[in-house]
Amino acid sequence: MTAQTDTPGSVTTVYKVSGMSCGHCEGAVSGEISAIPGVSSVRAVASTGEVTVVSAAPLDEAAVRAAVDEAGFELVGTV
Numbered sequence: 001m002t003a004q005t006d007t008p009g010s011v012t013t014v015y016k017v018s019g020m021s022c023g024h025c026e027g028a029v030s031g032e033i034s035a036i037p038g039v040s041s042v043r044a045v046a047s048t049g050e051v052t053v054v055s056a057a058p059l060d061e062a063a064v065r066a067a068v069d070e071a072g073f074e075l076v077g078t079v
Helices: 023-034 061-071
Strands: 011-018 039-045 050-055 074-078
Touching: 011 061, 023 039, 023 050, 023 061, 061 074
Parallel strands: none
Antiparallel strands: 011 050, 011 074, 039 050
8 A cells, every 4th residue: 555644643545546537526536535534635536546535544445445436436446
């Protein structure tokens, strides 16, 4: 898993998500991942398929996968 600490107490992880094609897709993915406890920010970019997540601690990939699935997309992995 690719993770880097930007500020003390936070972890930034970039995930690759397939199927996003527009701003609505970005919003759906961001909304579902934002609901995971510990997540402080989410930035989804449909053109690259990358979702950058800042959280208090590393997230359980199964939780992220479930959130992405709930939004109707597929988590490919981390970048």
